[in-house]
Amino acid sequence: MADTAGAAMVEEPLDLxxxxxxxxxxxxxxxxxxxxxxxxxxxxHLNMVLGEVDETITIVEVSEETQSQxxxxxxxKVPMLFVRGDGVILVSPPSRSS
Numbered sequence: 582m583a584d585t586a587g588a589a590m591v592e593e594p595l596d597l598x599x600x601x602x603x604x605x606x607x608x609x610x611x612x613x614x615x616x617x618x619x620x621x622x623x624x625x626h627l628n629m630v631l632g633e634v635d636e637t638i639t640i641v642e643v644s645e646e647t648q649s650q651x652x653x654x655x656x657x658k659v660p661m662l663f664v665r666g667d668g669v670i671l672v673s674p675p676s677r678s679s
Contacts, residue, residue, distance in 0.1 A: 598623055601674040606631075608664060609671040613639040618662065627666030634659040 591597050601620050608616040608629070615638075618631035638655045 595625065597674055598627075598672055604674065607673040608669060610664070610668045611670060612668070613641075616662070616664065624666070627669045627672065629664040629666070629669075631662045631664060632660065634662045636662075
């Protein structure tokens, strides 16, 4: 069985998050919100402190008269943001070259 250096460092799910400290990550949240920012800190509940954050909120509006959907996105930049872990759906570390 071949042992690679990356596999040896990741033994638990939060190890993957630990390896992303001070790196840019992607976070998907409840309510159609997405964040991209630099991970400064986290805990076992996935509460996170992100810096240099780009937030994207997707809003779907349904017309009552025609039942047609309009999708729009709102973007904002935040210098520092605390993310509560219970709203986190997905955390993606930056892609690493092999």
